[in-house]
Amino acid sequence: MTKTASEKAQDQSSERLAASLFAEVLIADQLSRNLISRALPRGMQISHFSVLNLLAHVNEERTPAQLAGAFHVTRGAMTNTLSRLEWAGHVHVRPDWDDARRKFVSISPAGRAARDAAIASFMPLIGEVVRDIGSDRVRIALPVLRELRLRLEGDGDQSR
Numbered sequence: 001m002t003k004t005a006s007e008k009a010q011d012q013s014s015e016r017l018a019a020s021l022f023a024e025v026l027i028a029d030q031l032s033r034n035l036i037s038r039a040l041p042r043g044m045q046i047s048h049f050s051v052l053n054l055l056a057h058v059n060e061e062r063t064p065a066q067l068a069g070a071f072h073v074t075r076g077a078m079t080n081t082l083s084r085l086e087w088a089g090h091v092h093v094r095p096d097w098d099d100a101r102r103k104f105v106s107i108s109p110a111g112r113a114a115r116d117a118a119i120a121s122f123m124p125l126i127g128e129v130v131r132d133i134g135s136d137r138v139r140i141a142l143p144v145l146r147e148l149r150l151r152l153e154g155d156g157d158q159s160r
Contacts, residue, residue: 003014025148034054039121041114047071047081052090052115057106062105063096090114 003011033046051067056108062070068078082105085091090111096102130138133136 021148025079025145035122035125036118039118041117044090044118045084047073048085048088048090049115051078051081051085052107052111053119055091055105056112056115058108060106063102064105067105085111088114 035051036046040046050071054070055062064078064082065075067082071078073081080152082091082093086093088110090108092106092108093103094106096104100110
């Protein structure tokens, strides 16, 4: 079935819109990573902050495998991140008392303080952006960004 000129134009318009959306997401990602990197304590990387932020948010222990799955990284990459966080005193890693092959990770008071300090340094800027854009417009954008994330997560799972 061949497409009409109107359908072809609509497809081209949708592709341009998709390209614009993706470009804005990539640029916002890069700029936000730069902002967060400058706010982090010396030696802390965004991957470290992300783990601390998740552990602080859920406020319960996670296994390294659960953390690796949450961030879509290999277990080896997560083990490296957790080793660095443990060395810095930002997380506690303990054995599973029922299964010695497993470990559990929790955020330490020092890790929570480091995470909170980082958030305190960049959150005023994020809050200002939300105020300037307007809460209603941000609320409208969130479902679109969430759906984009969920679809990209789904595509990533299929490629493994």
